[in-house]
Amino acid sequence: MRTSLLIVAVLMLSGCIPSAEDYGPPDSSYPPPQDRYEPQRVGDDVPAPPSAPPAWEARPVTPDARTIPDSTYVVQPGDTLRGIAERVGAGSENIADANGLTAPYVVRPGQQLHIPGGRYHFVRPGESGIAIARAYGVRWADIVAANNLTEPYMLRASRRILIPGGAPSRPQTLAERAAAFKIDLGDIATGGGEPAIPEGDRAPRASNVVRTPLPSSVPIAAPGSLSGPFLWPVSTGNVVKRFGAGATGERNDGIKIAVPVGTSIKAAADGVVIYTATGVAGLGGLVMVKHGDGWTSVYGHASRILVQRGQAVKRGQSIALSGDTGFADRPELHFELRKGRVPVDPLARLPKR
DSSP, X not given: OHHHHHHHHHHHHHTEEOOHHHHOSOOTTOSOOGGGGOOBOTTXXXXXXXXXXXXXXXXOOOOOOEEEOOEEEEOOTTOOHHHHHHHHTSOHHHHHHHTTOOTTOOOOTTOEEEEOOEEEEEOOTTOBHHHHHHHHTOOHHHHHHHTTOOTTOOOBTTOEEEEOSOOOSSOOOHHHHHHTOOEEHHHHHTTTTSBOBOTTOOOOOOBSSBOSOOOTTSOOOOOOOOOSOOOOSSSSOEEEEOSEEOTTSOEESSEEEEOOTTOEEEOSSSEXXXXXXXXXXXXXXXXXXXXXXXXXXXXXXXXXXXXOTXXXXXXXXXXXXXXXXXXXXXXXXXXXXXXXXXXXXXXXXXXXX
């Protein structure tokens, strides 16, 4: 019992979201009956239909990466960069980066290309960055860096991505890979939870009317540019814990605002909901909203969630009701702003009260 409490405390202090194993078995009633999907208009203080299981749970990944050595390839007549990548087993974007090629990635017969060696994973439809990272026991942030991924970090099916680090000396068990892997809010903020889609497909536009949960296999379209300043997520309440390291050494990636249970939590800016969950270690009910220009806002300790993944929200719209879920010290809201995966002090971005 004492060991279990220690593990929970570590998760809370590190700001990590538990892996799929920590959520427990899926609800046997999922998907809910169709009559629970009746449309709810923006602003209704009623719970939204439950979001579908996240892509990293819905689509497991088999770690079957192919390891290739560094090599040189001489371009033949009729070759394309994608065709070369298929032939040698590397990622087309990785070859482009290694040779200083830019869009539209034209190659010429006789041109010598450096093929960067490493472990390359073939991305299947529906696989997410977080699920791929978990399968290999590496960090999604390291995959992002190794492949020079940028906003919106969307993976494309039938392409190959480089898995950082060498292959283990022996096959790892599921337990060993899980122990080496942690999910954090930054992974979700940088697209790690979005499923890969086929080349040429586009993510559907977000809707502000809830009808049915967005399937785990459907990605979320990137929102437009950030418009206007951020809004305080609650209209009243005192900041009871500030951003940064606390007195006992724990780090707070946001601020805590004391508010009564049931207080309306507002979206800090226009955006699209990228994640909702209940029972997240430390944070309880959680909503994450993607804004333009790489910004993401996070709202924790909610008692009721009014939106779902893939829903468009407006600045000042009610997205949840406050509570004392998770490891809240009192009825309060945990609020974060992130630029990419990096937490930013919200008080530096919110208007003065």
